[in-house]
Amino acid sequence: MSGLSYIGDYGSSSDDSDAYSGENIVSSEKVKLPTPNLRNVPVVGTEDHVDDPDLHKGRTRSFPHKRGNWASYVYIRYPEEENLTTLISRFVAECPGSDLHVCEDFHISLSRTVTLMYHLITPFTKSLQDAVDGIDSFDLGFKSVKIYCNEEKSRTFVSLAVDHFSNKYLLKIVDKVDDILVDYKLPTFYDNPSLHMSILWANGDKKAELTSVLDNLNNILYQEVEKCLKTVTVDRVNCKIGNKFYQFTLQ
Known part of the structure; x- marks a missing residue:
């Protein structure tokens, strides 16, 4: 039953007291409205989301859900x-002994992870599309291995730093993304960002341990670059918002 069906008919303000019409008396008693039946109306729970690191190889969220x-x-x-x-x-x-895990996807971050409200998703993605219009596709290459640890010291990453040519193109996109983030009052990317692609990770702060073999890892990279890890063409910018994925094509 529609909610409108619960609205009763009321008389005009002149009917607030008993009125005479010839010999008939019109009662001013208001009709009692029936109580709506809400038993079949779904209720969204408000309990907090509980993150279980055991389901994610010990990983924990950088910020709460x-x-x-x-x-x-x-x-x-x-x-x-x-x-x-x-x-x-x-x-x-x-x-x-470092207990390294392969990253689930290989990407180069061009922004921090920020939070968007649902109603901002469409205008935000439209702004991204406008921002990348006119940017040319480019060749992506890597120059060295670097070890990073996140701000919470909860995960350490073995990563490939991009080469000088790639860095120039990527910084152009970062600047445009930062302008959008400022418009939405969201945190911009890091100052002087070290653009890289993480390929392995370990729980905890293992930066010192992995840095001790960094020269060996770089020697391996140089060998693989010559064999098969050659430059690839990048012609899309991607955006992940919750469980939604967006792609924006470069020229």
Whole structure:
């Protein structure tokens, strides 16, 4: 039954007291409205989301889950994942005991992870599309291995730093994304960002341990670059918002 069906008919303001019409008396008593039946109306729970690190190889969230906030970030997806197979195997063999895991996807972040409200998703993605219009596609290459640890010291990453040519193109996109983030009052990317693609990760702060074998990892990278890890063409910018994925084509 529609909610409008619960609205009763009321007389005019002149009917607030008993009125005489000839010999008939009109009662001013109001009709009692029936109570709506809400038994079949779904109720959305408000309990907090509980993150279980055991379901994610010990990983924990960088910030707590909050209903209505959509975790969002802008990135470049590496299009030739099979190129990394041999490199990753050799890296893992070089770091026994480090308990390294392969990253679930290979990408270069162009923004921090920020939170968007649902009603901002459409205008935000439209702004991204406008921002990348006119940017040319480019060749992506890597120059060295670097070790990073996140701000919470909860995860350490073995990563490939992009080469000088790629860095110039990527910084152009970062600047445009930062302008959008400022408009939405969201945190911009890091100052003087070190653009890279993480390929392996470990729980905890293992930066010192992995840095101790960094020269060996770089020697392996130089060998693999010559064999198969050649430059690839990047022609898309990607954005992940919650469980939604967006792609914006470069020229």
